[in-house]
Amino acid sequence: MKPKLISFKLCPFVQRATIVLEHKRVEHDIEYIDLANPPAWFIERSPLKKVPVLLVDENVLFESMAINEYLDEAYPNRLHPHDIILRAKNRSWIEFGSECLWDVFHLSVKETEREFNEVREGLLSKFDHLEKAVIAAPFFNGAAFSLVDAGYAPLLQRLEYLDKLRPGIFDGSRHPNINTWKNNLLKLDTVRKSCVPEISALYHEQLWKRQGYISRFLDKTKYSGDVVRSIY
Ligand SMILES: N[C@@H](CCC(=O)N[C@@H](CS)C(=O)NCC(=O)O)C(=O)O
Structure with a gap:
């Protein structure tokens, strides 16, 4: 069975894993979840309630670097140095x-x-x-x-x-x-290719929702209506 990555489009830790999946051309499925409103099955299966999670058969792998080391060992062309x-x-x-x-x-x-x-x-x-x-x-x-x-x-x-x-x-x-x-x-x-094509627009939108100091530099004409603040 193909491994399945549980993802959130904007998560940099997930992206660490998608880079390795892309680099090694590993066939895989991706399921995006909304971290602001995570589904019950995710809460149940993800020990830290965080993405990335990689489902490999019945196994739940979590933590970006543990996932990457698994991918490195499971698929050809090792990326970690030999020494x-x-x-x-x-x-x-x-x-x-x-x-x-x-x-x-x-x-x-x-x-x-x-x-x-x-x-x-x-x-x-x-x-x-x-x-x-x-x-x-x-x-x-x-x-x-x-x-x-x-x-x-x-x-x-x-x-x-x-x-x-x-x-x-x-x-x-x-x-x-x-x-x-x-x-x-x-x-x-x-x-x-490791992130969705609209990543920069999504990131800007996330900065807008976070309303930090940096959001003052965004093009505000793109964001209308009341701000619904969220870190996601
Ligand atoms: N140490 C973790 C960090 C993962 C992480 O913080 N993921 C964030 C999204 S970028 C998350 O799932 N946050 C959900 C939460 O904290 O509730 C890793 O390397 O995988």
Whole structure:
């Protein structure tokens, strides 16, 4: 049976898994759920009530990186490095990327410019460390695309969207390796196909519903009526 991914269109953690599914051309089904109103079967089956969940026969896999490691081991063309130290370091940096993703989430919800800038500075300080670890020629480890690249592409994509709205959030001169790596990842077919085609419009709509400081930079003519605030 094909694996089935339980997804939410805007979730960057789900996108980590769809990148690997695309990259390895794994035949799979996707079911999108509304996280604001999750179905009862999902609450029942997802231990943390979070997406992604991957259903493999009767098994419920959860946590994006556990899912990606399963996909990497189950399908040909291994993405994690062979060397055990490099593999462990990649796992560490993926975990670091999850922390950065929470910063990007906070950039979307903080209400004042001051709070927004505090989160931005926290993220850029994390990037000072990441910058030294990224080879970016063209990928994190060098030539080969790996799970760590899949772990960061959704984050770098959202950062790009935010930076387009309010230029200067990301600083390519402070983080040139990350900048090159970001550009290399965002032009990959597997990354472009890993989310729904309307992702940037959906992301903007989500920013609007979150009504954080960044939403001031959206084109307000696109959003009419009363704002129904929601983090989803
Ligand atoms: N550590 C998890 C994070 C997954 C996560 O936070 N997913 C969010 C959507 S982007 C979610 O399902 N949130 C639902 C909730 O917290 O109720 C992973 O890597 O898979």
